[in-house]
Amino acid sequence: MLELRPILSALWRHKISALLIALQLGLTLAIVSNASVVIQEREERIARPTGIAEADIVTAHFMPIPKDYxxxxxxxxxxxxxxxxxxxxxxxxxxxxxxxxxxxxxxxxxxxxxxxxxxxxxxxxxxxxxxxxxxxxxxxxxxxxxxxxxxxxxxxxxxxxxxxxxxxxxxxxxxxxxxxxxxxxxxxxxxxxxxxxxxxxxxxxxxxxxxxxxxxxxxxxxxxxxxxxxxxxxxxxxxxxxxxxxxxxxxxxERVIEVKTLTEQKTRYYAGDNTMIKVLTGVVSLLTFIVALGIVGLTVFWITQRQKQIGVRRALGATRTAISRYFLLENLMIAATGVALGTAAAQIFNQFLASEFGQPALPLSTTLVCAFILLAVSLTSALVPALRAANISPAMATRSV
Structure with a gap:
């Protein structure tokens, strides 16, 4: 708990960059959670039982050449x-x-x-x-x-x-x-x-x-x-x-014949749904990667700026675990703020999509699962830079600026 005051003080000094990361996380959560419910709805729709033996059925269609057929x-x-x-x-x-x-x-x-x-x-x-x-x-x-x-x-x-x-x-x-x-x-x-x-x-x-x-x-x-x-x-x-x-x-x-499986016809019918699933999955993956990249970049930047401060703390007896915990807790506070904003934005965005485009409702459980995943991604992204900060030598405190 003693680390909260210096963390809040540091975040206030870098409030613009911290706020941008939080907003990025919030926007990502709003998009990812709504995309996830659309993906789930499309997958369930495709996987519905059809009531017919589609895997065993072949269809044939022909067009005759003579007019008096x-x-x-x-x-x-x-x-x-x-x-x-x-x-x-x-x-x-x-x-x-x-x-x-x-x-x-x-x-x-x-x-x-x-x-x-x-x-x-x-x-x-x-x-x-x-x-x-x-x-x-x-x-x-x-x-x-x-x-x-x-x-x-x-x-x-x-x-x-x-x-x-x-x-x-x-x-x-x-x-x-x-x-x-x-x-x-x-x-x-x-x-x-x-x-x-x-x-x-x-x-x-x-x-x-x-x-x-x-x-x-x-x-x-x-x-x-x-x-x-x-x-x-x-x-x-x-x-x-x-x-x-x-x-x-x-x-x-005297006719043109087309023979195909019913599975092919079903795949053709659901082509738009399958394309939507692939596109949304790609968007979700890309947004998550961008968020992770932004967190890594911001954490590395802050560590580079605070090398002398970290060296002083190490010289005063701070353990490597304490240094790593400091940056992870700092990242968690930013991520938690972003997730809180994103949870509200996800529900508002879903209400708009449901009223305008008939998209399925977004369960709160789906939003919470996506929020947990983004928190995990955020902490994982900050882990390597935090471990790097823990390895900074106490000798950094004796170097001139």
């Missing part, structure tokens, strides 16, 4: 061929999830409702759809072959049954027991009975507000382009991908 016949022949390929567990025709392209609409629990709809993505598919995506049916049943309709995309006809995700069931029917209830698309009065509920499906846009709210119709649109969704047996995905492209080209050479 018979899509339905191509679908039928391709599916018959694909389902016979070695390594294929299941295959279907639909839009691929996680790809950033699809359809959505508003759904109601009562007919003729114009407002208060619940947004959801929707897919149309056949009786193989759930199996091909590897989804888990938690209640009810799957579609049957007799329920699959061939429909024109411009048709106003609606399916009479549907399967939905558990998340959408909980949203529309919070009291539970959604199975057997009716669902209405838009403001129409055509009921669709919920015959099945799957555990999870994030839909085509995992980052959207409708992610997880997904509806499945038993239909194939006659004039709509689709993806072939092929689920391979575990460990057979790459072999199936190669074979699928080869056999599709072999069966019909």
């Amino acid at each position: 018979d899509l339905l016949e191509a679908f039928r022949l391709d599916m018959d061929m694909i389902r016979q390929l070695p390594g294929v567990a299941a295959a279907t025709i639909s839009r691929a999830p996680l790809a950033g392209s699809g359809s959505s609409g508003g759904f109601h629990t009562k007919p003729h409702q114009e407002v208060g709809s619940t947004g959801a993505a929707f897919f149309s598919g056949d009786e193989h759809f759930i199996d091909a995506l590897g989804m888990k049916l938690v209640a009810g049943r799957n579609f049957t072959p007799s329920e699959i309709r061939i429909m024109e995309s411009s048709s106003s006809e609606r399916p009479t049954i549907t399967i939905i995700t558990q998340q959408l069931a909980d949203t529309l029917f919070p009291e539970g027991n959604a199975l057997g209830k009716s669902l209405y698309f838009g403001g129409d009065d055509n009921p669709m009975e919920i015959v099945g509920i799957v555990e999870r499906n994030l839909g085509p846009w995992p980052n959207s507000s409708v992610a997880g709210n997904t509806v499945f119709f038993p239909a194939i649109m006659e004039t709509q382009w689709y993806d072939y969704i092929v689920r391979a047996e575990p460990g057979q995905r790459d072999a199936v991908l190669k074979l699928l492209e080869e056999k599709m080209a072999e069966r019909d050479a």
